[in-house]
Amino acid sequence: MSAVLDALPPRGRHRMLSRDFSRLWTAAAVSAIGDGVTIAAAPLLAAQLTDDPRLIGGASVAFTVPFVLFGIPAGLLVDRLDIRAAMVRVDLARVALLALLAAGIAGGWGGLPLLYVCLFLLGVGEVFFRNASQVLVPFITADSGLATANARVMAAQEAGSGFLGPLVGALLFGVAVALPFGVDAATFLCSALLVTRIRGGRPPAARPERTGVLPEMLAGARWLWRHHLLRSLALLSCLINIAGNAMLAVLVVHSRQVLHLSPFGYGVMLSCQAVGAVLASRFAPALTGRLGRERALVATATLIAASEAVLAAVPSPYAAGAALALFACGTVTWNVVVVVLRQTLVPRHLLGRANSVYRLVAWGGLPVGAAAGGLLAAAAGTPTVFAVGAAVMAVVAVALLRGARRQWITREDPA
Known part of the structure; x- marks a missing residue:
């Protein structure tokens, strides 16, 4: 618990972090708790409605497809x-969606189709909101504080969505299936109210001149494609997300069929991610400075x-919890490095x-x-999914090692 408290931004500790x-x-912290509630409850609801791993994994597909489409x-x-105004509107739309889902479940007409549709639309909101919040951070934070600011946002998100939220979600799911989604709606409402109080932001002069939808979209694509470092990191991030989300999509199946955990046990196991995430957010900036x-x-x-590899080889809840902590530690450290690079290298x-x-x-x-x-889980079992993911990540590690020997980041961003 002390690690979580250390990850909070206490008043006066970092003067480069503004009130905004x-x-x-x-x-981010409040809505992340709600996200964690739904992260635990949605696959539990899907698993209650079907035993087919493909349909259970479909819930994750529905939520993440908008990341590609939009x-x-x-x-x-x-x-x-x-x-700021757009972020508030997105939060209010998500309040309405989750209220609809909760009402559908409580009324007996909330099956898999409604779950898929609501998760898809929530994913659309998440795509916009995350992009907007990352763009907003450099306008309300000094450049010297960007690494700390991003680390603290990630700590809040992981502590909420990876620790408190899943525990609360699993408990609420046992009380009433619709309750977790209603609680998530309330957290988005709180988030909207907090964002309305942000006074700073991007000045109108920083917005691009409107030259047409297609030319404006292509301008960003051309810039990124020509930037070798960020283009390479984007491709490697894609491989990491394939391996990581394949694991997370079938984790509820693994917890029931292999680890024999209850819904609350599944929530506890998910919460282990927060341990690694909070530790990484606390130490990633200093560690990155030391290692490069x-x-x-x-x-x-x-x-x-x-x-x-641990998830694939060791069928133990304790080993699974430790593996999830390692997983979160790695992903948060990765995000701290690459998000700051994007915020500093992109005009x-x-x-x-x-x-x-x-x-x-x-x-x-x-x-x-x-x-x-x-x-893959339906055909060969969940341990095979994890083993393939470990192999993919080994390939990514080798590619990164080759880049490290060439100092590919230092050459493009000497700072």
């Missing part, structure tokens, strides 16, 4: 619109590969669009991984 950032951080349009909108960004990325890929007027193209490539691996994980 604190409001954004608090909004990534670039979301980036264009982020560059064009008032970021190249070697830090090699270490993250190695950690993720090791976590998947401010292109940040939303270049970010969206990066996410299109990187997040494109999420639905692919979820679908592949469900199919």
